[in-house]
Amino acid sequence: MSRVLMVASEVAPLCKTGGLADVLGSLPAALREIGEEVAVVLPNYLDLQLPSEPAEVWPEFPLRCGSHTFPTRILSLELNGVTHYLIDCPALYARHGIYGGAGGDFWDNPVRYAVLSLGAIAVSRFLFRPGVLHCHDWQASLAPIYLRSTYSPDPTYLGIRTLLTIHNLGYQGRYGSYVMGDIGLPMSLYHRDALEYFGDVNYLKGGIAFADAINTVSPNYAREIQTPEYGFGLDGFLRARSSRLSGILNGVDYSEWNPETDPGIARNYSASNLAGKRECKRALLAELGLPDSLDRPLIGIVSRFADQKGFDLVEQAAADIAGEDVAVAVLGSGDPRFENSFRQFAQIWPRVYGVRIGYNGPLARRIEAGADMFLMPSRYEPCGLNQIYSLRYGTIPIVRATGGLDDTIDPGTGFKFWDYSPWSLMGAIRSALEAWRDRKQWTAMMVHSMAKDFSWQVSAAEYAALYRRLIG
Numbered sequence: 284m285s286r287v288l289m290v291a292s293e294v295a296p297l298c299k300t301g302g303l304a305d306v307l308g309s310l311p312a313a314l315r316e317i318g319e320e321v322a323v324v325l326p327n328y329l330d331l332q333l334p335s336e337p338a339e340v341w342p343e344f345p346l347r348c349g350s351h352t353f354p355t356r357i358l359s360l361e362l363n364g365v366t367h368y369l370i371d372c373p374a375l376y377a378r379h380g381i382y383g384g385a386g387g388d389f390w391d392n393p394v395r396y397a398v399l400s401l402g403a404i405a406v407s408r409f410l411f412r413p414g415v416l417h418c419h420d421w422q423a424s425l426a427p428i429y430l431r432s433t434y435s436p437d438p439t440y441l442g443i444r445t446l447l448t449i450h451n452l453g454y455q456g457r458y459g460s461y462v463m464g465d466i467g468l469p470m471s472l473y474h475r476d477a478l479e480y481f482g483d484v485n486y487l488k489g490g491i492a493f494a495d496a497i498n499t500v501s502p503n504y505a506r507e508i509q510t511p512e513y514g515f516g517l518d519g520f521l522r523a524r525s526s527r528l529s530g531i532l533n534g535v536d537y538s539e540w541n542p543e544t545d546p547g548i549a550r551n552y553s554a555s556n557l558a559g560k561r562e563c564k565r566a567l568l569a570e571l572g573l574p575d576s577l578d579r580p581l582i583g584i585v586s587r588f589a590d591q592k593g594f595d596l597v598e599q600a601a602a603d604i605a606g607e608d609v610a611v612a613v614l615g616s617g618d619p620r621f622e623n624s625f626r627q628f629a630q631i632w633p634r635v636y637g638v639r640i641g642y643n644g645p646l647a648r649r650i651e652a653g654a655d656m657f658l659m660p661s662r663y664e665p666c667g668l669n670q671i672y673s674l675r676y677g678t679i680p681i682v683r684a685t686g687g688l689d690d691t692i693d694p695g696t697g698f699k700f701w702d703y704s705p706w707s708l709m710g711a712i713r714s715a716l717e718a719w720r721d722r723k724q725w726t727a728m729m730v731h732s733m734a735k736d737f738s739w740q741v742s743a744a745e746y747a748a749l750y751r752r753l754i755g
């Protein structure tokens with residue numbers, strides 16, 4: 284049994300922008316089930332969706348970060364039997380938005396996430412003494428650095444080991460070197476084997492340099508990030524630490540994502556009774572204002588609109604897709620370029636593209652349930668959760684064979700393409716449409732996909748083994 288304190292910037296269902304939140308919302312409970320002791324630290328954002336009033340476990344204390352001292356409290360909340368510590372620092376978190384607002388990212392994010400790490404270290408001192416401090420992404424990457432620098436003379440922290448999980452190498456937390464003073468780290472750490480990166484400070488690089496172990500969220504992505512193509516400039520740095528780097532595939536929480544029990548879909552269904560899925564499709568077509576043609580395949584898309592997700596390929600192939608006998612249900616938000624493209628497609632081909640721009644959890648589920656196929660043409664994908672949810676909903680994934688998409692989809696459960704090109708994308712879509720025509724075969728594929736098991740069982744045990752190795 285290990286004692287593990289996770290540090291992260293998003294935790295479902297409290298706050299979420301992507302899959303990181305899903306992982307933090309399910310892995311801790313899965314670890315607890317196999318006997319690990321786990322707690323979670325996150326910021327007390329203004330917009331947290333709190334199921335109950337948190338308790339105050341550490342009334343006001345001054346949290347020092349560089350030359351600033353922030354009045355801070357620590358609150359706690361039980362979720363699925365796991366204690367969540369909320370760092371309540373109003374100067375930094377009492378505002379709408381997680382990472383930013385309409386005007387872009389918050390300017391003080393370097394300090395907001397330094398304080399998250401410092402808050403986690405404060406929790407480790409008095410509230411939950413961990414064997415492993417498990418940090419997620421750049422937002423928690425300073426914790427290993429503070430532990431090994433600022434706090435290294437402090438015997439309180441002796442023996443605490445650190446694990447950094449990289450959910451996405453494309454986001455590194457890169458700021459001007461001026462932040463070194465604001466986050467209270469000495470310039471001696473501003474060098475190329477620590478935080479310095481092409482004249483900037485790079486939080487994720489610092490975490491990689493200082494963490495005792497590093498992992499990513501699929502075995503394939505762990506290999507890919509050591510290559511120039513996927514390394515975002517850190518591939519050499521990662522290769523040099525490859526003995527500390529591993530890949531553990533994300534699991535999913537089937538009590539949350541299951542068409543048999545999902546209360547938010549038009550009608551529940553299962554592999555042995557698929558009738559409800561047609562109802563879900565009918566309802567989705569109606570909701571999106573698409574023609575009520577159940578015999579025309581419906582492709583679903585639910586995504587952050589970021590370069591990573593490969594929608595420039597869909598932009599290039601949009602007319603060809605519209606030329607097929609198919610409809611497309613789209614939900615997404617992010618880069619205005621893609622928001623506008625999809626809005627345009629809906630205007631030009633209203634019978635083909637049903638588009639909703641925005642972030643909408645309930646609609647995401649209705650698309651998973653109502654679509655026949657699910658498209659993820661990612662340029663890169665550390666793990667990807669939507670294709671795994673799709674499998675369970677009998678919604679056949681069409682994916683680019685990269686990262687976790689390649690690890691989780693095989694020829695019996697979905698359609699893959701390799702080249703990052705609109706031609707390859709169209710090839711995979713046409714293969715899927717072709718396969719759809721053989722309804723018996725297609726149903727067999729759905730049933731096979733729905734039986735795939737990506738629950739946390741296996742992966743949580745891999746994390747537990749990694750913790751044990753770390754603690755020694």
Ligand code: ADP
Nearest residue numbers: 301302586587615641642643644647667668669
């Ligand atoms: P990423 O974390 O890179 O965005 P994942 O596939 O790991 O990709 O996870 C995405 C998660 O975010 C899924 O739970 C998905 O349903 C959700 N999601 C993404 N975009 C939206 C949206 N526009 N509305 C609702 N949920 C969304």
Ligand code: GLC
Nearest residue numbers: 302303450500665666667668
């Ligand atoms: C990141 C990745 C995604 C992964 C998620 C959870 O957001 O983009 O591929 O599934 O983290 O690990």
